Amino acid sequence: MDVQISSLGWWVPEQVQTAEELSPQIGRSASWIESRSGVHRRRVSDLPMEQMAAHAAKRAIGDGAPPDLILNASLTPVQLLPDSSVYVQQALGLSGIPSFSVHASCLSFMVGLHTAAHFAAAGTYQRILLVSAEKGTGFRNLDEPESAALIGDGAAAAIVEPGSGRLVDFALQTFPEGSEHAQFRGAGTRVPPWEAEPADYQFSMNGPRIFRFAYTRLHEMLFGFLDKHRLRVSDVDLVVPHQMSGPGVEAFRRVGFSDEQLVDIVAEYGNCIAASIPMALAHAQEQGRLRPGAKVLLVGTGAGISVCVALLEWGQATQA
Amino acid sequence: MDVQISSLGWWVPEQVQTAEELSPQIGRSASWIESRSGVHRRRVSDLPMEQMAAHAAKRAIGDGAPPDLILNASLTPVQLLPDSSVYVQQALGLSGIPSFSVHASCLSFMVGLHTAAHFAAAGTYQRILLVSAEKGTGFRNLDEPESAALIGDGAAAAIVEPGSGRLVDFALQTFPEGSEHAQFRGAGTRVPPWEAEPADYQFSMNGPRIFRFAYTRLHEMLFGFLDKHRLRVSDVDLVVPHQMSGPGVEAFRRVGFSDEQLVDIVAEYGNCIAASIPMALAHAQEQGRLRPGAKVLLVGTGAGISVCVALLEWGQATQA
Numbered sequence: 001m002d003v004q005i006s007s008l009g010w011w012v013p014e015q016v017q018t019a020e021e022l023s024p025q026i027g028r029s030a031s032w033i034e035s036r037s038g039v040h041r042r043r044v045s046d047l048p049m050e051q052m053a054a055h056a057a058k059r060a061i062g063d064g065a066p067p068d069l070i071l072n073a074s075l076t077p078v079q080l081l082p083d084s085s086v087y088v089q090q091a092l093g094l095s096g097i098p099s100f101s102v103h104a105s106c107l108s109f110m111v112g113l114h115t116a117a118h119f120a121a122a123g124t125y126q127r128i129l130l131v132s133a134e135k136g137t138g139f140r141n142l143d144e145p146e147s148a149a150l151i152g153d154g155a156a157a158a159i160v161e162p163g164s165g166r167l168v169d170f171a172l173q174t175f176p177e178g179s180e181h182a183q184f185r186g187a188g189t190r191v192p193p194w195e196a197e198p199a200d201y202q203f204s205m206n207g208p209r210i211f212r213f214a215y216t217r218l219h220e221m222l223f224g225f226l227d228k229h230r231l232r233v234s235d236v237d238l239v240v241p242h243q244m245s246g247p248g249v250e251a252f253r254r255v256g257f258s259d260e261q262l263v264d265i266v267a268e269y270g271n272c273i274a275a276s277i278p279m280a281l282a283h284a285q286e287q288g289r290l291r292p293g294a295k296v297l298l299v300g301t302g303a304g305i306s307v308c309v310a311l312l313e314w315g316q317a318t319q320a
Numbered sequence: 321m322d323v324q325i326s327s328l329g330w331w332v333p334e335q336v337q338t339a340e341e342l343s344p345q346i347g348r349s350a351s352w353i354e355s356r357s358g359v360h361r362r363r364v365s366d367l368p369m370e371q372m373a374a375h376a377a378k379r380a381i382g383d384g385a386p387p388d389l390i391l392n393a394s395l396t397p398v399q400l401l402p403d404s405s406v407y408v409q410q411a412l413g414l415s416g417i418p419s420f421s422v423h424a425s426c427l428s429f430m431v432g433l434h435t436a437a438h439f440a441a442a443g444t445y446q447r448i449l450l451v452s453a454e455k456g457t458g459f460r461n462l463d464e465p466e467s468a469a470l471i472g473d474g475a476a477a478a479i480v481e482p483g484s485g486r487l488v489d490f491a492l493q494t495f496p497e498g499s500e501h502a503q504f505r506g507a508g509t510r511v512p513p514w515e516a517e518p519a520d521y522q523f524s525m526n527g528p529r530i531f532r533f534a535y536t537r538l539h540e541m542l543f544g545f546l547d548k549h550r551l552r553v554s555d556v557d558l559v560v561p562h563q564m565s566g567p568g569v570e571a572f573r574r575v576g577f578s579d580e581q582l583v584d585i586v587a588e589y590g591n592c593i594a595a596s597i598p599m600a601l602a603h604a605q606e607q608g609r610l611r612p613g614a615k616v617l618l619v620g621t622g623a624g625i626s627v628c629v630a631l632l633e634w635g636q637a638t639q640a
Binding site for chain 1: 395398401402405409410414416420422424427431494495499503511523622
């Protein structure tokens, strides 16, 4: 479908937390953290999620018109109700604009983009603000060093419009039998707040298990997808994976993608949940790596377990 | 766009809670409850949300093929992560089917339908399971009798397909300045669990304020919408409002819709949050009120505050 991401914006808080600084909190050495997680530094936000989202959104909106749809694609909730899109709209000083959220764990931006593309291609909305802002550092389980070492805070936003680019194809699969490998047990009916333990309000992830569970499924999906579109690995201009972990990103090098193709910001920013993919995309744009006509592959895994691949042909940017 | 709800299913728990039974819990008489809220009875579920959803979904799926997308449109979360669509898929005994959730408060089903319609019309998915299941009774604020009297539990599901019906038009507006009129403050970053008070994990709603806030905006949207489509009030075959409250449904009689047009199940089931609209739709279908070609208006308000109107032309049902 003929749509484009006409603009991208990203924002991270200034506060950096290094492996050395995290080390005493999780009882692992800095070198353990860096080598196991692949994350050398992460940002830690003291702004609320909606302000983070608004910072990124303002950069994406630029001097352009306000959006005609605000689509929040973040895991971090402000409250259970209303959904966070309302607070993002409020933080932007807007009112009356249709707003809602999609939730597909770490893949929320990809699912939000697929949704937004359908709205834009149908002409239903002309200028969609798609935003992911994550503030997961406050919900790390410090007794689970493997996952605590991964998480960082950050935000990114995209303007999705009908236009000269294309969402060529999109594939998503969800496997509930992997649901326990990455979870946040609280904040729902399964563990009512009055029965919750502290760890229920912390992010828990068994990285190696996810990796084993998702690797084969994602590998099959990815190569099936490339075959379907008669693309070789070398035909892809840019691969933007979810920045799950150092080894998670490294897996794309192992299947043949080069440093020139791969966008890898995990050492610098960690796993920013649903914001990771649009942050990486915005980072690539700043580096001049998103040229009109470029074949851009978004790919990732998320809690669920879900695996997802999307192929874009990049359009003409209408603003930087 | 050419889509149809080819099948509907709904499910409510057997346990009925009457106004008499609720009366001592909220310190108001049964007659106060019935006259103020318009809710004479509500159902109370001891099944988890995903089982409720699965019951309704199985009825909607019937003997047909499994869905190729599971779109959860419920406010009630099982956990924060993964999103509830995963648990609905698991409760249905399925695996590998793309799944995600939309969250637009009480309007989640309408927003989910709009989203599903775009996917179906584009041919991206052929058989979408759209499901809303709500278990709000466990999160009533018994110190707030006005809102506590409203909430009931229930579930409903729809199969959305390309087909002989039409989603003629859809309008949504969100006004963050009304965000405090209906909220659930907990379960997010604004009120971290370690600072939460019990009321933060309860639903809070100022019904009269919402009514005043939303009434004018919804009235303008509704009549602007009818004007745009050159429809008089009497041209609409069926009006399915969100079953917010007795007075909230009554407002549609006051603007001229007749008992024959209006689907009103609020006295029997209360406000089942996002499940109210599809429950009412399924109820109308059981009564034989959804004939092929019928002009069906879905309309409602939700936390945000959002107001929403959608017009459907009903298609040929492929299964009951």
